[in-house]
Amino acid sequence: MIYSKKIVELKDGRECVLRSGTADDAGSVLDIFIKTHEQTDFLLTYPDENTFTVEQERDFLQKIAESDNEIYILAEVGGIAVGSAGVESVGDKCKLRHRASFGISIDKAYWGLGIGMALTKACIECAGSAGYSQIELDVVAENKAALSLYRKAGFVEYGRNPRGFRSRLNGWQELVLMRLELTDE
Numbered sequence: 001m002i003y004s005k006k007i008v009e010l011k012d013g014r015e016c017v018l019r020s021g022t023a024d025d026a027g028s029v030l031d032i033f034i035k036t037h038e039q040t041d042f043l044l045t046y047p048d049e050n051t052f053t054v055e056q057e058r059d060f061l062q063k064i065a066e067s068d069n070e071i072y073i074l075a076e077v078g079g080i081a082v083g084s085a086g087v088e089s090v091g092d093k094c095k096l097r098h099r100a101s102f103g104i105s106i107d108k109a110y111w112g113l114g115i116g117m118a119l120t121k122a123c124i125e126c127a128g129s130a131g132y133s134q135i136e137l138d139v140v141a142e143n144k145a146a147l148s149l150y151r152k153a154g155f156v157e158y159g160r161n162p163r164g165f166r167s168r169l170n171g172w173q174e175l176v177l178m179r180l181e182l183t184d185e
Helices: 023-039 054-066 115-129 144-152
Strands: 006-009 015-020 071-077 080-089 099-106 134-140 156-167 171-181
Touching: 006 115, 015 115, 023 054, 023 071, 023 080, 023 099, 054 071, 071 115, 080 115, 099 115, 115 134, 115 144, 134 144, 134 156
Parallel strands: 099 134
Antiparallel strands: 006 015, 015 071, 071 080, 080 099, 134 171, 156 171
């Protein structure tokens, strides 16, 4: 899926460009992935667990661009990648096709400026356009800012997993399971 470029004014007055990540962005996408995963213990993986090369990242971004139901959106400020978000299919079987998963990460220096909400809304819009009727995410219960953002975007909690993550730094982390219904079907 391709996301049409959108310019969002941030809370500090700067402009943020949201656009589809392309194969040509592979190096900067890999860099921002590693940077954001170094900055917080709330994301799924640690930087050293990423085994993608620039070429593999390029192939991944190309595959997503050619997909009719998955998206990768890059957020740039001043031409620099500062965050990303994406929507992926939970599965292609009949009983799962209606469900999408959502993930997001933003450079800590840009937290609280509105990028998270802009990326979240863009992904919700794309998920609806792709025909999904539900979008889902997991968030670490201690991540109060993310929980607030997702609730403001309309996500509701449907469960918890007390041992969802096992952090190298803090031991067990509880995951809050959230979803947003996009259609009544």
